């Protein structure tokens with residue numbers, strides 16, 4: 142029997158442009174389309190989509206863009222979001238619901254309620270944030286898939 | 292409730308989508324997309340005053356089937372086109388958020404939390 146986690150993943154890589162807020166979400170949308178086509182469980186697809194979308198938005202509004210790497214395994218989806226933005230000085234504070242440093246312009250666009258990171262955590266089964274001030278932020282999320290057709 | 296019913300109740304204009312028999316049972320009203328995204332229960336419809344593309348993206352991530360813009364707001368063609376691409380029906384109503392939600396609630400639509 143082969144170990145499920147040793148299966149070669151389907152890997153997707155995206156550049157998230159930092160200058161165009163209207164395009165934020167394109168990468169998440171593409172991932173969602175791929176997972177649907179592969180027949181993944183709708184609940185898992187939604188959790189992947191929401192978690193990645195909030196992460197994408199964060200890279201655009203807080204970090205001038207970044208990159209997303211998505212690895213699709215039969216039993217899980219792993220997402221790595223990496224940017225070279227300003228970093229987060231207090232990650233545990235940033236994880237609190239309602240904590241936001243977003244300016245009012247961002248709130249006028251529908252984001253900046255301080256709900257992104259906590260929701261990303263809620264949607265994923267495992268989430269790690271590595272951030273260095275002045276260097277950037279890496280967010281790693283794993284979403285487990287139940288009921289794949291594989 | 293059928294989408295056609297909702298269009299009637301809100302005296303709404305349909306900007307894209309044509310399945311008026313589509314069943315909508317739950318809805319959510321918000322101008323803050325992160326708030327909508329934090330409620331991952333099944334909700335079929337988003338009422339919002341936010342007419343940028345992120346309203347469509349948010350609906351898409353949540354598997355919503357319909358967006359209704361309130362206060363007579365008109366989204367740009369790019370926003371309607373994006374919704375069409377993603378199979379999301381777009382409405383616009385002259386009613387404000389509170390009244391639009393109230394009308395739908397009174398007619399039996401629910402928020403999914405009660």
Ligand SMILES: Nc1ncnc2c1ncn2[C@@H]1O[C@H](COP(=O)(O)OP(=O)(O)O)[C@@H](O)[C@H]1O
Pocket residue numbers: 199200203204224226227228229235236240241242243252253254255256257258259278325
């Ligand atoms: N990629 C990032 N780079 C720098 N700061 C970030 C990043 N992601 C989140 N943050 C910080 O964490 C805070 C909380 O994030 P989040 O919960 O998504 O709320 P919001 O984006 O609505 O402000 C942000 O206001 C910001 O200060």
Ligand SMILES: [Mg+2]
Pocket residue numbers: 195198199252253255256257258
């Ligand atoms: Mg955020």
